[in-house]
Amino acid sequence: MKKLSVWLLTSLVAVLIVGCAGQKAPAEAAIANAESAIAPIRDAARTYVPDQMQAVDAQLNSLKDSLAKGDYAAVIAGAPALNTAISSLKDAAAAKQADAEAAIAKAKDAWAGMSTDVPKMVDAIQSRVDVLSKSHHLPKGVTKDSLASAKSGLDTMKTGWSDASSAATSGDFTTAMSKAQAVKDQATQIMQSLGMTSS
Amino acid sequence: MADDKTPAPAAAADNPYTQTHVVVSGDTLSKIAQKYYGDAALYTKIFQANRDVLSDPNKISPGQKLRIP
Numbered sequence: 114m115k116k117l118s119v120w121l122l123t124s125l126v127a128v129l130i131v132g133c134a135g136q137k138a139p140a141e142a143a144i145a146n147a148e149s150a151i152a153p154i155r156d157a158a159r160t161y162v163p164d165q166m167q168a169v170d171a172q173l174n175s176l177k178d179s180l181a182k183g184d185y186a187a188v189i190a191g192a193p194a195l196n197t198a199i200s201s202l203k204d205a206a207a208a209k210q211a212d213a214e215a216a217i218a219k220a221k222d223a224w225a226g227m228s229t230d231v232p233k234m235v236d237a238i239q240s241r242v243d244v245l246s247k248s249h250h251l252p253k254g255v256t257k258d259s260l261a262s263a264k265s266g267l268d269t270m271k272t273g274w275s276d277a278s279s280a281a282t283s284g285d286f287t288t289a290m291s292k293a294q295a296v297k298d299q300a301t302q303i304m305q306s307l308g309m310t311s312s
Numbered sequence: 313m314a315d316d317k318t319p320a321p322a323a324a325a326d327n328p329y330t331q332t333h334v335v336v337s338g339d340t341l342s343k344i345a346q347k348y349y350g351d352a353a354l355y356t357k358i359f360q361a362n363r364d365v366l367s368d369p370n371k372i373s374p375g376q377k378l379r380i381p
Contacts, residue, residue, distance in 0.1 A: 241381065244349055244357050248351035249350075249351050308348070
């Protein structure tokens with residue numbers, strides 16, 4: 114009876130050892146597959162969904178810890194959830210990237226029109242300011258203050274436009290459009306203050 | 313005036329944001345200058361900006377669309 118017990122115990126230990134050893138390869142493969150799946154999307158994910166990237170990395174590191182401790186069963190059990198998270202990460206990063214690229218393309222298109230319009234508005238204002246500066250009297254509706262404001266506004270607009278152009282040159286069309294819109298709004302306001310509406 | 317001999321800048325002629333005035337009966341460049349600049353003496357600025365359609369500052373016609381620089 115004692116011999117039988119020893120034999121059973123030995124057999125059980127052997128089965129467990131063989132069983133664990135049998136789980137090692139699938140566990141290592143699960144980690145390797147997860148890392149391979151993350152690698153090509155890591156940069157985009159860091160840029161567009163950094164929090165989600167961080168969460169997936171935490172999941173991956175947890176399973177790697179389990180692997181290092183020889184807890185292969187935990188790795189295998191956790192792998193499906195990690196794979197699902199990686200899949201969601203990939204989809205979210207792709208969606209955010211598509212949104213960002215669409216916004217950039219839209220800003221780039223808008224910049225084309227803005228880069229034509231705004232300098233012409235500034236030129237028209239400069240021309241009117243130059244003429245009014247030579248006038249002995251100002252026309253009805255135009256005050257000395259509005260003329261002075263237009264003169265100082267021209268400097269602000271030229272600086273703003275320079276900044277917008279620099280942003281566009283560097284490829285940052287979103288910033289370029291934001292700055293250009295500010296210049297355009299100011300130009301519109303100055304044109305109104307100088308009575309520059311066609312009869 | 314030296315300004316009178318200066319041709320209108322092409323940029324101003326092509327500029328859609330340059331204000332325009334449609335001439336009506338009784339208008340003169342001086343009256344138009346008075347309206348837009350507060351100074352009739354600045355009519356030459358309007359004449360120079362419209363040299364492509366005006367050959368004589370004293371001859372403008374109703375319906376003409378003039379640029380007001």
